[in-house]
Amino acid sequence: EIVMTQSPATLSVSPGDRVTLSCRASQSFSSNLAWYQQKPGQAPRLLIYGASTRATGIPARFSGSESGTEFTLTISSLQSEDFAVYFCQQYHNWPYTFGQGTKLEIK
């Protein structure tokens, strides 16, 4: 099973900040990586698939990248509605696995 490790667990940030979230995979695979946003009481919402492609309707301030086993989600200018928990997911091999999440909180 591929283990996904996210860092940091919590990030205290301010609106307007540029934010970078990390996700590391325990083994190498190419591009089958998604990022989700989850707000309290809601289902996850797909932001990025294929490591770097925005899903339909996702604002351009969200971007993804990959380098080896490291994947990154960047929010270029944080908006108030972006305070949430973010998860990465690999869908390269069964069982699909998720990271433990990074929570963005208001500084």
Added chain:
Amino acid sequence: QVQFVQSGAEVKEPGASVRVSCKASGYTFTNFAIHWVRQAPGQRLAWMGRINTAQGNTKYSEKFQGRVTFTRDTSATTAYMELSSLTSEDTAVYYCAMDLQNYSDAFDIWGQGTLVTVSS
């Protein structure tokens, strides 16, 4: 629009079974697999497996193998997840999810979640 509507919250005793339904609408039900994902308190999301809605064949995560069963009713456009031999560790929100846009199994459609509480 495409949506999943899941059944309501359940409270079960240890050792019991639970069945959660996921009613699909807005698309051709048999064109897409449905996956099940659970989120236990303080735990990361866990993929439980998937069902091919056209043929009915299933793939289960080893973590749940032997305790979970996925079925579907194509006439009712509904998928079901049954989990048996429940323990307190099965207390979680259970989601059905799907890749509608052919993102290679990144899930862009999610149900609203069903809370299953296991308690004596």
